[in-house]
Amino acid sequence: MNKKYALLVLSVLLVLSLLLTACGPKPGAEGADDRTKVVIFVGLGTGTDPHQISMQEELAAEFNASHDDIEIEFMIVPYEEAGQRLLAMIAGDTAPQLVGPMGVGSVAEGLEMWEDISPYIAADNFDMSDFYSLSVDLNTYPDKVVGLPLGLYPSFLFYNIDAFDAQGLDYPPADFNDTSWTFDRLRQDALLLTLDANGNNAASPDFDPENIVQWGYDDSWIDLRGWLAPWGAERVGSPTSADYKTAVVNSPEWVMGLEWIMNGIWVDHFIPDTAGQQAIEATGADPFSSGMVAMWNSHTWYMSEGLYDLSFEIQIAPTPFNPEGTRIARAHADIFAIPSGAKNKDAAWEVMKWLTSEENIVRVCEIYGCIPARQSVQASYVESLNTRYPGLDTNVIFESLNYIDIPNIESWTPEPARVMDVINNTQSLVMIEQPLTAQELLDQANVELQKILDEYWAEQE
Amino acid sequence: MTKTRRPLSLRQRESLLGYLYILPWVVGFIVLTIGPMIASLYFSFTDYNIISPPVWNNFANYRKIFDGLPQFIASGDTTVLGDPLFWQSIKVTVKFAALSLPLGLVFSFFIAVLLNQKIRGVNIWRTIYFLPSVLAGVAVTLLWVRIFNPRVGILNPFLENVLGIEGPGWFTDPNWAVPGLVIMGLWSAGGSMIIYLAGLQGVPTDLYDAAKVDGAGVVQRFLHVTLPQMTPVIFYNLVLGMIGSFQYFTEAYVASGGSGGPARATLFYNLYLYQNAFKFFEMGYASTMAWILFIVILILTALVFRSSELWVFYEGELKGR
Numbered sequence: 180m181n182k183k184y185a186l187l188v189l190s191v192l193l194v195l196s197l198l199l200t201a202c203g204p205k206p207g208a209e210g211a212d213d214r215t216k217v218v219i220f221v222g223l224g225t226g227t228d229p230h231q232i233s234m235q236e237e238l239a240a241e242f243n244a245s246h247d248d249i250e251i252e253f254m255i256v257p258y259e260e261a262g263q264r265l266l267a268m269i270a271g272d273t274a275p276q277l278v279g280p281m282g283v284g285s286v287a288e289g290l291e292m293w294e295d296i297s298p299y300i301a302a303d304n305f306d307m308s309d310f311y312s313l314s315v316d317l318n319t320y321p322d323k324v325v326g327l328p329l330g331l332y333p334s335f336l337f338y339n340i341d342a343f344d345a346q347g348l349d350y351p352p353a354d355f356n357d358t359s360w361t362f363d364r365l366r367q368d369a370l371l372l373t374l375d376a377n378g379n380n381a382a383s384p385d386f387d388p389e390n391i392v393q394w395g396y397d398d399s400w401i402d403l404r405g406w407l408a409p410w411g412a413e414r415v416g417s418p419t420s421a422d423y424k425t426a427v428v429n430s431p432e433w434v435m436g437l438e439w440i441m442n443g444i445w446v447d448h449f450i451p452d453t454a455g456q457q458a459i460e461a462t463g464a465d466p467f468s469s470g471m472v473a474m475w476n477s478h479t480w481y482m483s484e485g486l487y488d489l490s491f492e493i494q495i496a497p498t499p500f501n502p503e504g505t506r507i508a509r510a511h512a513d514i515f516a517i518p519s520g521a522k523n524k525d526a527a528w529e530v531m532k533w534l535t536s537e538e539n540i541v542r543v544c545e546i547y548g549c550i551p552a553r554q555s556v557q558a559s560y561v562e563s564l565n566t567r568y569p570g571l572d573t574n575v576i577f578e579s580l581n582y583i584d585i586p587n588i589e590s591w592t593p594e595p596a597r598v599m600d601v602i603n604n605t606q607s608l609v610m611i612e613q614p615l616t617a618q619e620l621l622d623q624a625n626v627e628l629q630k631i632l633d634e635y636w637a638e639q640e
Numbered sequence: 641m642t643k644t645r646r647p648l649s650l651r652q653r654e655s656l657l658g659y660l661y662i663l664p665w666v667v668g669f670i671v672l673t674i675g676p677m678i679a680s681l682y683f684s685f686t687d688y689n690i691i692s693p694p695v696w697n698n699f700a701n702y703r704k705i706f707d708g709l710p711q712f713i714a715s716g717d718t719t720v721l722g723d724p725l726f727w728q729s730i731k732v733t734v735k736f737a738a739l740s741l742p743l744g745l746v747f748s749f750f751i752a753v754l755l756n757q758k759i760r761g762v763n764i765w766r767t768i769y770f771l772p773s774v775l776a777g778v779a780v781t782l783l784w785v786r787i788f789n790p791r792v793g794i795l796n797p798f799l800e801n802v803l804g805i806e807g808p809g810w811f812t813d814p815n816w817a818v819p820g821l822v823i824m825g826l827w828s829a830g831g832s833m834i835i836y837l838a839g840l841q842g843v844p845t846d847l848y849d850a851a852k853v854d855g856a857g858v859v860q861r862f863l864h865v866t867l868p869q870m871t872p873v874i875f876y877n878l879v880l881g882m883i884g885s886f887q888y889f890t891e892a893y894v895a896s897g898g899s900g901g902p903a904r905a906t907l908f909y910n911l912y913l914y915q916n917a918f919k920f921f922e923m924g925y926a927s928t929m930a931w932i933l934f935i936v937i938l939i940l941t942a943l944v945f946r947s948s949e950l951w952v953f954y955e956g957e958l959k960g961r
Contacts, residue, residue, distance in 0.1 A: 186661065193664050259898075263918045270690045289921070291691050389791075453812040453902070454791040461792055520691070596920045600899075607901035611812050626719065 214250040215526040220268075220275035221253055222261030223285045224513055225480045225547050230487075234546045242533065249526045269520050276527035279329065279515030280547050283317050284589030286325050286516060288596050294517040295323030299528045309537070311580075314552040317512045317587055326514030327535040330549020332478040333510045333579035336365075336499075340492035342393065342473040346371050346380070351474075351496035353572050355581075361500045362439060365474070369395025369449035372473035381448050388448040395449035397466045398476040399456055401509075402599065403437075403606040404588040410436030411503035416588030418602065418628060423593050424636060426628035428602075429621040435502065437617035441609055453610040467493075478511055479576060483548030486568065495575045498582065508582040511589065513549055550576065593635035601627045680927040688924035701928035726929070728904050729912035732818065736908065737885035740822045744881055745874065748829040752836030753866075766837070773830035781894040784824045785811055811895050814905035821891055821906065832877045839873035840866070844955075871952040879944055886937055889914065909933060 221227065226235065235253040242251050254275060256264050268274050269292065286293060300307065307315060307327075314328035336351060343350055348368055352360045372395035373381035380386065381395065398406060408416035412432035420427055443450035451459060451472070459466050465485045467475035475481075476498070486493070498508040515534060517527045534543050540551040541560050545567070551560050557577070564573045592598045605624040608615065615623070648656065684701055686694035707722025718724040755766050772780070787793045788810035796807030808816040843866060851861045889910040892900070900907030900915070909929070917926035 190661055190663055194667050266690055266918055266921075289691070291689070454789055454809065457785070457789045457812075458792040461786060461789070594920075600915070600919070603899055604901060604904060607899060608903050611809065611814070611902045613814070613903065630719070 214246070214248055215523050217249055217251045217277060217523060217526050217530045218275040219251060219253050219277045219279070219515070219530070220256065220261075220265060221279070222256030222258055223265070223278060223281045225484065226280060227255055227257060228484050231483065231546055238542065238546070242530070249529060251530055265518075269518055272520065274518040274521040276521045276523050277515045277517060277530060279326070280513035280549070281326075281516060282511045282513055282589055283587055283591075284595070284599075286318065286514070287589065287591035288599070290320065290325075290591065290595075292516075292518055292520075293323070293325045294519045294521070294524060296326060296517065296528065296531070297324045300324065303532075305532070309553045309555050311552050311554060313580075313583060313585075314512050317590075318514050320591070326516040327531055328552035329513045329515060329535055329540070330544045330547060330552050331510055331512050331580065331583075332480045332549050333576060333583065334476060334478045334498060334508050335575050335579050336496045337467055337475040337477060337481070337493055338496060339467075339470070339473045340494055342372055342491070343368075348372070350494065351499075353494075353496055353575060355497050355506070355578050358500055358504075360497065362502070365396065365499050366439070366443065366447065366449070369443070369474060370447055371395070373447075373449040386448070391448065391451070391455065392471065394451045394455065394472050396443065396474045396476070397451055397472040398440075399451070399466060400477060400481070401588075403602045403609075405509055406440060406606070407433045407436040408509045408584045408588045409498055409501055409507045410439075411501045411505050411507065415507060415586055416509060416584040417586035417590050417592065418598060419592050419632065424632060426625045426632060428605075428628060429618070429625040432501075432503065434618050434621055437609065437621060441617050444610070445612065452612075453607075456610075478509075478548075479550060480511065480548040482568065483546065493571075495572055497575055497579060506582045507584050508579040509584040509588045510580070512552075512587070513547065550580070592632075594631050597631050598628060601631070680930055683924050683927035684931050686924040687922075688927075689921040690923050691921070694924060697924070701925045702932075704925070705928065705932070725904070725907065725912055729900075729907050729909045732900075732905065732907050733886060733888065733909040736818050736821065736888060737882065739819065740825050740885050741878070741881050743822060744825060744829055744832065745877060747826050748832035748877070749836050749870070749874070751829060752833045752840055753862075755833070755837055756840045766834075770830035770834055773828045773834075775828075777890040778894050780828070781824070781891045784820075784827075785895055788820050811906075812902060814903040817895070817902060817905040821888075821895065824891060832881070835877060836870065836873055839870050843869040868953045869955065872954055875944075875948050875952045879941055882940060882944065883937055886933065886940075 221235065225231070232253075232255050235255070239251050239253055242249075265275075265278065299305070310328045311331065314331055315324075318325045318328060338351060340350070348371060351365075351368070370382045371380045372393065373386075373391060374393040375387040376390040376392050377385070377387065381388075404416050404418060410432045412427070412430040414420065414427050414430070418426060418428045440450065444452050451466075456466070459469050459471050462469045462471070464470075465481075466472040467477070467481075468485050468487070468489055470491060477485075498506055500506050515531050517524055517531070521527060533539060535552070537553060537555055540553050541556050541563060544551045544560065545563055551557070561573055561577075564571070564576070601624055605620055608620055609617075683694055685696060685698060687697050687700075688694035704722040705726050708720040711720040712718060712727075718727070721727055751769055755762060755769065759765075787795050790796050790807060790809050790812060793810075795810070799805040799807040810816050810820040847865045847869070848861055851865050856864065887910055888908050892906045892908045892911050893914070896902075896906045896911075898911075898915075898919075900911050910933075913926050913929045913933070916922045916929065
């Protein structure tokens, strides 16, 4: 009988402990020493690489040592689960105080989630004039300002100097006025830089496309909008008309750009297909640092993630001119945003200001690889770039800012997640062998997209 | 006069104790299963994006799913459907179930029959065949994605060099993505195999003796003794396998990177449900899909149970008496 009652007491205690745990205080509200805690959720963009984590921890230690009232903590979440984790936290009333760094696309996909900071700006009489106007515009919506600009990530070409030297090729020109640097010339170079296991390049009749060991060009870390924005369409990186009511993915310029890419994958073989990308991933390195891609189109955020312990010399070059005769270098722009369901928003605002202040923005941007959005600190940022990447033509980075995509490749559309699902599905079709042409693929995507837009606007009426 | 309470009888005391012992499970079931089920039923009639409170929309979510279905059946044009991706996910899931279920049942049964033989080291073989079923789904899927890679994987070279067959693109080919997942699933057939093995070892040997005396050969003993005796186990694995194939998620998510590609060829029902909930912020619509899945699985399971009267034989059961 004693044993039975002991088990009974244990059962009741177990149930009570479960209930108490569920009803207990929520984490994150108070920091050590009763300081207000600001949790910074990192994972929707860059910031999750091991060396970035340690740099963020140092930043947090510095902030916490200098502030008596607020304590910050970086919460690093892998990108693959960051979206779901954040949603679960918001739904469970445990929203972090800040989320970032986060690009225009992530902001747009969850626009309702973010606090409007314009009242904070007005209350503090906060001076926004030092920020690049483009970076402010990208995060200003009709009904809210989502965050103070942190940084810009222009895009350009990273290239493997050793690969060019091995083929005896001239390097891509660094002169932004050199109109010989076109997508046609890039293709010619890429053909000669694409090598099979026997050393034959893709222009050779003996080339074996089933045994490629080095591809001439890759742009795989971006979606279809990013691929096609440089090709000069009227709406640049946006898949809709200016009033968001008409789908325009099958514009002649986007079709031309997609044809160039599809030929690059399936005819000329200088761009890796899905199987090729998986083969590169199997090396455990990113496409460029694996040494398997000679020219890599990416953004400055790649510099803080990928340019470590390279076995070859590199340099950077501008995005080529498109057949329209224009140059469009797509860009990302990051902010930290405050979830509208977060507690301690005043403290979050103070931390947001600290991170983007003149004194700290350079250091924060060094962690994430962005150009600081403040114009006044450019000189010190250039100095830090030259120290970290000696020999790199940093002029390419800043000059590329003059060719930014407007509308941006991540700009808001109605039903942004559904639109991106259509975009990504089309991209997946490009990467596999299938019978549709670029025109047919984009026409198909346009029909799907138009349906989404029509349904959205019907609901608004 | 004071009223004295009658003490509980021994039976009553033991019943009370029993209920108290299962109390943790009951509380957990109510709080963690029934409660969320009721909540999701409510959400299925709302527009709910997780961020804002749910807004009642009557049957709009259910209507969206079945909108345009008669026109689609008449014309075959998917653009008339309210949600073409819903029906694509049904198609992918049914295709997978139709392939994996019979293959899985037969394959695991076949392995169990082999491992039921009295051979040296059979326990080692049983362990080897069972091990894959205890490995984590994500790690296994990543491994198989590498094996199936048409460029650097080991499967296509094996097919070409040993069997003289040119291997397909597997997870890079919409026509072969689902068969690839089916093959991947067969590798983990050890879980069902163990259950079959237990069943095989429970078949009374006197039945085999009697069959031998009657002149039955190996095949006849298998067909007329082993199989009928194993029908309850087959039934059990069929029901669980059917439920599992309709709830298939992890492997499709990992193999396609969560996109359901290539070309939505791996857009399983649960994956599309997940996308609606966490990617498109449509938890209400995702709840609708969850309840439809629940009802479909319930109906199918009931049909299988009903059909079991025709083909499942329980030892000692006397039909017609």
